[in-house]
Amino acid sequence: MALAIPHKVKPKKVKLSGKDLAFQIFIYAFAILMILAIIYPLWFIIIASFSNPAEVANGQVWLWPSHLDFKGYQALFKQPIIWRSYGNTVLYTVIGTAFGLAVNIPAGYALSRKDLVGRKWINVLYVIPMFISGGLVPIYLTVKGVGLLNSFWVMIIPFAVSPYNIIVARTFFQSSIPESLWEAAQLDGAGTFKYFFSMVLPLSKAILAVLGLWTAVGIWNQWFNALIYLQNENLQPLQLILRRILISNQQVAGNTTGQLAAELQQLSDMMKYASIVISTLPIMMVYPFLQKYFNQGVMLGSVKG
Structure with a gap:
């Protein structure tokens, strides 16, 4: 007896009303x-x-x-310091992002643990700096006192801790890592460090990608800290050098008259647009590779309380 082959049932199309359409x-x-x-x-x-x-x-x-x-790009890349500052920015971004994750992710995980002694008070200590800052002068004196002024590490170490990133990471761990996983790890003889590196981090790719992207973008676009703490031109990042070049070109154009002034102003405008492109393109190229983690990490790290 031949078996009847069932036909695929096509889903019925729902007709939208005029208002819905x-x-x-x-x-x-x-x-x-x-x-x-x-x-x-x-x-x-x-x-x-x-x-x-x-x-x-x-x-x-x-x-x-x-x-x-291509006059704008040619004029920019003729500046020898552009390539050095570009390399500085890449180093600051790569090393600063890695250091920032190494600081903020463990702190967020520690605050997510219910057995952390003094957890509520520590959370308060992390929230306060989000709204109240010590001010530029005390921070400058602190940086100078520890010997980081005008050094490579001044762009990485003093500003690596981000209370906002720590709180986002804490919320992610609380909502995404079940407590039963820690209990199972204890039964297998795993300690806190082994559990964190072997089980928690592999399950936290989303928040690592999100916080990594946030940190990288912040460091890449940073120019004010370099303006305050770096006097050595060889250590200054791309954003600060571009700012200086654009300001100097505008001043030169403003001090001249006639046809030369018009040509210098046009060149300054082209360099302005070119500088925006070359300073934002690398970050824009990184984002598509992290997009699938970005949406997931933001939702898990900020919606739940």
Whole structure:
């Protein structure tokens, strides 16, 4: 007797009412407008860096570059200090991110443990610096007192601890790592350190990616700390050097007149757009590789209380 092959049942299409259809169209249109509002400024900066600044100022460039012009990039990369500062920024970002994770992740895990002695009071001590700062002068004197002023490590060690990142990590561990896992590890003879490195960290890729990205972006964009604590030009990061180049070019353009002043101003504008591109492109290239962890980590680390 032949067996009857069941046919696949096609799901019935739900017909939307006029109001539901209109609302759905509105949501999609709003989402597309929001995406364009975010993407277009980035795209405009890129095309403006390759276009004539006069045409950009007159509104003639809005979707495509009028013609490719690399004068801004050429003028930037002719500065020998650009490459050194770029290397400094990469080192600060890589080492600072690793050091920041090494400090903040264990602190967040320790605060997530219910058996931590004085846990409530320690949590308060971490929350207070989020709202009250010691001020620039005391921090400067402290940095100078410990011998970090005008050194490579001043961009990494003094500002590695982030109370916000610690609290996010604490919330992640509380909501994502079950207590039964620690009990099972104890039965197998694992101690606190072995449990943390062998079981907790492998399950925490999401929060590691999120906090790593936040830390990397913060260090990459940092220029104020370098302005205050670094006088040695060979140690200064990219953002500070770009700021100095742009200010000096504007001053030179302002001190000249006639055709030369107009050309210098156009070159300064092109360098401005080019500096934005070269300073943001590396971070933008890293984000797609961490996106799948980023959304998960943010939700788990901040929604639950």
